[in-house]
Structure formats: structure tokens, C-alpha cells
Amino acid sequence: MSIKEQILADIKTAMKEQNNFERDALRTLHSALKQVEVDKRIELSDEVVLPILQKEIKKRTDSAQLYVQGGREELAKKENDEIALISRYLPAQLSDDELKDKVKNIILTLGASSIKELGSVVKTAKEQIGASADAKRISEVAKALLS
Numbered sequence: 001m002s003i004k005e006q007i008l009a010d011i012k013t014a015m016k017e018q019n020n021f022e023r024d025a026l027r028t029l030h031s032a033l034k035q036v037e038v039d040k041r042i043e044l045s046d047e048v049v050l051p052i053l054q055k056e057i058k059k060r061t062d063s064a065q066l067y068v069q070g071g072r073e074e075l076a077k078k079e080n081d082e083i084a085l086i087s088r089y090l091p092a093q094l095s096d097d098e099l100k101d102k103v104k105n106i107i108l109t110l111g112a113s114s115i116k117e118l119g120s121v122v123k124t125a126k127e128q129i130g131a132s133a134d135a136k137r138i139s140e141v142a143k144a145l146l147s
Helices: 003-014 020-040 046-069 073-087 096-110 115-132 134-145
Strands: none
Touching: 003 020, 003 046, 020 046, 020 073, 046 073, 046 115, 096 115, 096 134, 115 134
16 A cells, blocks of 8 residues: 555544544645645656655744744644645654664765765765655755764
């Protein structure tokens, strides 16, 4: 079952269980997927869905930070709950040590030796690691290793 099909099935389950939070959050997520599908006129595969899910998580992370700064803890909690819900559809995230090892191998493979080559290292790492780590973590680890 594809991620998109799983989201639809989970929406139906949430409706049957009358879980309004999960139903609404998943509907919003499905709407974002459907928008990309309509705009690009493509059938979404898991390879296309994963970056969209990461983008949705980033949006919610940014919103939660702004809510905390504004003193709106209840809204920040809602955003964090949605992040946890969306994260269920992503592959398991790499630990810090695993990520560091993979980025270190990429740096050795590319022969990168200075911070000037950060862009190519991060680009290659994102291609190889995929949805197992977000771009911000990859960039931070690469910066630390190249410095």
C-alpha cells in the first residue's frame, strides 16, 4: 500500500473512531498531496510523497516555533501533535551517529576538504539519504565535518 493510500485509509479509520484531530490533520495532509497531483498532473508515487511530507513537517515546525515565541503554547502543541502524526508516514530517521558516518563517507567519496564544497556535499547526501534525515540535520553535520 502506498503512503497516499495509507493516509486515505487512516482518514476513514479516524472518521469511524470519531477522532476529529487526526481526521482533520490527515485531510489537510491529503489536500496538500492532491494539490501537487493536480498542479503537476502526475500520479504521486512514494518518492514524490516523501519530500512533500518533509515540507509539511517543516511548515509545522516553523509555526510551532512562532507560536512558542508568541506565547501560544496550545497552538504550538497542536502543531507538534501534527508533526508526530505526519512522521508516522516517513521512514525511520537516522540517529546522529549513523548520519555522521554517512555524511563522512560522502565527504570522502567526493574528496571534499573545505566548507566551500558544502553545497555539493549536502546535495549528494540528500540524494543518498533521502527521507531518513531532514536537510537541516544533514547540513549541520556536513558543516561540522568540513570545518
